[in-house]
Amino acid sequence: MLDTITSSVTTSDMHILGALVLCTLVSLACGLGVAMVYRFKNAYSQGLAMMLVLMPALVQIIVMLASGNIGVGIALAGAFALIRFRSVPGNARDIGHLFLSMGLGFVTGLGYLFFAFMFLVIIGGTSLVLTVTQFGKGEFNYRQLKIKIPENLDYEGLFEDILDKYALSYELENVRTTQMGSLYELTYTVRLKTTSMPKAFIDELRERNGNLSIILGRGRRDMEEL
Numbered sequence: 001m002l003d004t005i006t007s008s009v010t011t012s013d014m015h016i017l018g019a020l021v022l023c024t025l026v027s028l029a030c031g032l033g034v035a036m037v038y039r040f041k042n043a044y045s046q047g048l049a050m051m052l053v054l055m056p057a058l059v060q061i062i063v064m065l066a067s068g069n070i071g072v073g074i075a076l077a078g079a080f081a082l083i084r085f086r087s088v089p090g091n092a093r094d095i096g097h098l099f100l101s102m103g104l105g106f107v108t109g110l111g112y113l114f115f116a117f118m119f120l121v122i123i124g125g126t127s128l129v130l131t132v133t134q135f136g137k138g139e140f141n142y143r144q145l146k147i148k149i150p151e152n153l154d155y156e157g158l159f160e161d162i163l164d165k166y167a168l169s170y171e172l173e174n175v176r177t178t179q180m181g182s183l184y185e186l187t188y189t190v191r192l193k194t195t196s197m198p199k200a201f202i203d204e205l206r207e208r209n210g211n212l213s214i215i216l217g218r219g220r221r222d223m224e225e226l
Contacts, residue, residue, distance in 0.1 A: 027056035059105025145188040146215040
């Protein structure tokens with residue numbers, strides 16, 4: 001049976017197999033480069049980093065095997081479907097590097113190995129430079145402030161003087177009752193004047209709300225969700 005299999009492999013098939021192996025190795029190398037760029041000064045998951053390495057090879061194999069066939073369109077659509085835009089937390093950097101990884105797979109699948117390396121160096125290098133220079137980083141410093149007050153306090157304008165002192169802008173997002181209606185919880189979106197969280201700011205709020213719970217955390221407007 002082995003003789004039958006080996007005898008059916010022509011010289012042309014061997015050339016195709018050699019090209020497939022070479023392109024796959026180049027794809028894996030490009031994927032590794034993308035993963036290393038993605039990991040640079042970035043919080044990441046192991047699963048996504050591994051997928052960035054494997055993605056170019058997966059796309060490249062699909063493109064090479066489906067090339068010249070009407071099924072190439074279906075194959076490409078299926079490859080793009082590997083990225084699932086769902087409710088799973090993610091950010092623009094994750095999606096961008098996934099697209100870069102897939103794009104390199106298309107390039108190597110078409111046989112342009114030199115161009116794949118060239119694009120990796122140019123785009124990957126640009127990504128590193130933008131990361132080092134913190135390009136596009138906002139200085140808005142939005143924070144989410146949650147304050148609990150007794151039900152007998154009128155929350156209208158209760159903290160305005162303190163917020164005017166420490167914040168450039170603020171907005172009362174919502175009010176809800178807690179502890180069986182015995183407390184109000186006020187949620188503000190606050191843009192602080194400094195990047196830190198001043199202790200004096202918290203202390204003054206505590207004096208005003210009777211030393212009840214106060215939470216000052218990261219605002220949603222600073223998030224990188226896509």
